[in-house]
Amino acid sequence: MEYFFEILLGGLTRGSIYALIALGYTMVYGIIGLINFAHGEVYMIGAFTALIAASVLTLMGWNQVAIIVIASVVAVIYSSCYGFTIEKLAYKPLRRAPRLSALISAIGMSLFLQNYVLLAQTSNFLPFPNLIPEFEFLKPYQHMISSSEIVIIGTTAVVMVLLGIMIKCTKIGKAMRATAQDRDMAMLVGIDVNRVISVTFVVGSATAALGGVLVASHVGQINFYMGFIVGIKAFVAAVLGGIGSIPGAVLGGLVLGWTESFFTGYVSSDYEDVFAFLFLVFILIFRPAGILGRSETEKV
Amino acid sequence: MFKRYSISLFVTLVVVFVCCIFFFSCSDSKKTEAEKKKAEPIIFGVAGAHSGDLASYGIPTVRAVELIIKDKNSRGGINGKQIRLIVEDDVCKPEVATNTATKLVTDGADVIVGHICSGATRAAIGIYREAKIIVMSPSATNPALTQSGNYPNFFRTIAPDDAQAKLEVDFALNVLKFRKFAVLHDKGDYGKGFAEFAKKFLEESGKAEVLLYEGITPGAVDYSAVVQKIKRSAAEAVIYGGYHPEASKIVTQMRKKRMETVFISDDGVKDDTFIKVAGKYAEGVYATGPMDTTKNPLAISAIEAHKKVYNEDPGAFFLNACSATLALLNAIEKAGSTDYDAVSKALRTENVDTPIGKIRFNNRGDAIGIGFSMYQVQNGVYVELK
Numbered sequence: 001m002e003y004f005f006e007i008l009l010g011g012l013t014r015g016s017i018y019a020l021i022a023l024g025y026t027m028v029y030g031i032i033g034l035i036n037f038a039h040g041e042v043y044m045i046g047a048f049t050a051l052i053a054a055s056v057l058t059l060m061g062w063n064q065v066a067i068i069v070i071a072s073v074v075a076v077i078y079s080s081c082y083g084f085t086i087e088k089l090a091y092k093p094l095r096r097a098p099r100l101s102a103l104i105s106a107i108g109m110s111l112f113l114q115n116y117v118l119l120a121q122t123s124n125f126l127p128f129p130n131l132i133p134e135f136e137f138l139k140p141y142q143h144m145i146s147s148s149e150i151v152i153i154g155t156t157a158v159v160m161v162l163l164g165i166m167i168k169c170t171k172i173g174k175a176m177r178a179t180a181q182d183r184d185m186a187m188l189v190g191i192d193v194n195r196v197i198s199v200t201f202v203v204g205s206a207t208a209a210l211g212g213v214l215v216a217s218h219v220g221q222i223n224f225y226m227g228f229i230v231g232i233k234a235f236v237a238a239v240l241g242g243i244g245s246i247p248g249a250v251l252g253g254l255v256l257g258w259t260e261s262f263f264t265g266y267v268s269s270d271y272e273d274v275f276a277f278l279f280l281v282f283i284l285i286f287r288p289a290g291i292l293g294r295s296e297t298e299k300v
Numbered sequence: 301m302f303k304r305y306s307i308s309l310f311v312t313l314v315v316v317f318v319c320c321i322f323f324f325s326c327s328d329s330k331k332t333e334a335e336k337k338k339a340e341p342i343i344f345g346v347a348g349a350h351s352g353d354l355a356s357y358g359i360p361t362v363r364a365v366e367l368i369i370k371d372k373n374s375r376g377g378i379n380g381k382q383i384r385l386i387v388e389d390d391v392c393k394p395e396v397a398t399n400t401a402t403k404l405v406t407d408g409a410d411v412i413v414g415h416i417c418s419g420a421t422r423a424a425i426g427i428y429r430e431a432k433i434i435v436m437s438p439s440a441t442n443p444a445l446t447q448s449g450n451y452p453n454f455f456r457t458i459a460p461d462d463a464q465a466k467l468e469v470d471f472a473l474n475v476l477k478f479r480k481f482a483v484l485h486d487k488g489d490y491g492k493g494f495a496e497f498a499k500k501f502l503e504e505s506g507k508a509e510v511l512l513y514e515g516i517t518p519g520a521v522d523y524s525a526v527v528q529k530i531k532r533s534a535a536e537a538v539i540y541g542g543y544h545p546e547a548s549k550i551v552t553q554m555r556k557k558r559m560e561t562v563f564i565s566d567d568g569v570k571d572d573t574f575i576k577v578a579g580k581y582a583e584g585v586y587a588t589g590p591m592d593t594t595k596n597p598l599a600i601s602a603i604e605a606h607k608k609v610y611n612e613d614p615g616a617f618f619l620n621a622c623s624a625t626l627a628l629l630n631a632i633e634k635a636g637s638t639d640y641d642a643v644s645k646a647l648r649t650e651n652v653d654t655p656i657g658k659i660r661f662n663n664r665g666d667a668i669g670i671g672f673s674m675y676q677v678q679n680g681v682y683v684e685l686k
Binding site: 003006007009010011013014017018124125126127142143146149215218219220221223225229230233260261262264265268269270272273 | 514515524526545548557573579
């Protein structure tokens with residue numbers, strides 16, 4: 001039974017990581033119907049920024065709590081700038097172009113950023129310091145869950161709730177929902193659509209950067225390619241939960257994480273991905289719009 | 301009148317010319333016939349990939365043999381005989397390699413340095429075996445080439461693919477005295493091949509149990525499920541086949557979960573990046589890696605000789621090829637001839653100093669005295685365990 005809980009917690013952590021990244025995918029898709037493939041790279045840039053900031057702060061001799069807070073804030077701000085710029089450079093000029101053009105532009109942006117970091121930084125794996133302190137109260141349960149895992153799970157839950165509140169209750173949230181429903185109509189009633197889209201990208205990138213910092217600190221290493229696989233998995237999670245839906249992204253992430261972990265734990269890790277994606281196919285056969293997605297008829 | 305004269309003159313000249321050629325060529329052949337017994341050169345065939353996309357594996361061997369033979373010839377050759385080279389390309393392809401081998405045999409090669417790739421070597425050595433010619437490869441690592449016992453004419457100066465697995469299993473069973481193992485790999489050719497050998501050796505030993513045999517997904521965000529599985533299996537040691545990024549993640553997660561399970565891996569993990577990334581969690585990890593040759597004076601001088609001629613660092617298998625050539629020269633010298641039985645006996649009995657260490661060959665043709673050592677991370681560096 002203990003084994004079951006260990007696997008459950010491991011899957012919860014993994015699922016939370018996917019979910020945190022999937023939130024950005026799903027928000028952007030919800031507003032402008034674009035799959036932002038560069039999202040995984042923003043996550044990677046967040047991790048690199050945090051590493052640089054943390055190294056500098058460690059040299060200056062700050063204490064650990066200050067380091068993690070400041071490094072995360074720096075990473076979030078820097079990555080948000082990237083998100084903002086990517087949208088302005090790569091997607092905005094293509095807003096009236098066919099969807100496929102924006103998709104290709106997104107893939108191009110992803111490759112560009114990977115190679116940019118490869119050249120500007122390094123192709124090697126870099127050690128990432130363990131920023132999250134070991135909590136005293138967790139000592140007896142350390143064999144089941146570590147403090148970094150708790151922080152990841154907690155952060156994902158908090159971010160999901162905050163995003164939900166933002167979209168439901170704030171003015172910008174209302175504008176986002178309006179833009180998602182009908183962009184032209186939103187413009188007619190006086191919503192600055194460009195600003196809404198920019199805010200979406202900034203918020204999405206901020207969650208990605210937060211994910212980057214936490215995951216890098218959890219696994220202890222980063223390199224320029226780290227965003228790719230996580231990006232793909234998070235994209236799958238977003239589709240699984242119903243792309244465009246915030247709770248759906250989190251649910252999709254958790255379902256994917258648990259599927260992988262339980263399959264590895266009870267069957268074999270050899271076919272972990274095969275099984276996870278088979279499961280995805282089954283869900284999409286019975287619920288084509290994802291678990292929480294509403295099926296919409298395409299407007300002609 | 302003039303015309304007829306010129307024709308007859310022309311004919312005469314032609315006749316004289318032809319006679320001259322005939323005469324000279326006769327005398328020439330007489331001369332070699334006489335000298336043949338005294339100084340018939342020993343012919344070294346060099347076969348391997350010298351063009352195509354794998355040329356970078358084959359060219360260093362050609363250069364190594366050329367450099368050493370040139371040096372040997374300038375010092376009077378062996379047993380008073382000069383050495384001649386015949387270089388043949390097999391492009392690393394088995395179907396070409398059989399032609400290469402046939403050509404070298406008909407050209408009268410006495411010994412062969414090569415081939416480079418395992419597939420091409422396997423295709424060619426049968427032909428050399430029929431012709432009773434000794435073949436020594438600097439780079440063909442396929443275990444079956446020697447272990448099948450089918451090719452008594454085959455030798456190599458590189459450790460076979462399963463050498464690391466063998467060393468690790470022996471170390472874990474006899475030095476660390478573990479009995480329960482988890483064998484993991486990253487599903488790649490290198491990692492999985494290694495893990496399969498490790499599993500095979502563990503099972504064959506009859507002393508150990510393989511409690512878990514799994515492939516992990518490379519590049520995954522974390523490996524907590526696999527780590528929990530290792531814990532549940534109660535294995536005393538993990539043997540991992542793969543590279544350092546995954547290894548460091550697994551080791552870090554195991555140690556964070558307070559697991560003391562010993563971690564043993566291959567030379568994909570014997571990399572300083574592993575220690576840098578895993579940090580304090582890397583302490584105590586075992587890994588196999590090639591024996592250190594950087595302090596061997598013969599290796600240093602061989603590399604310098606290469607730099608002098610080609611003005612660059614030597615490529616892959618250069619030192620192995622130097623060693624193969626030196627081993628063959630030594631055996632021919634000791635045997636006093638290029639006789640197949642005498643030379644192969646000398647290879648198996650006479651130790652020879654080479655850039656990769658003091659070597660001789662076992663009955664199957666694998667070099668004794670080369671290969672891998674066990675390393676352990678101690679205080680942040682890999683230390684060779686003697």
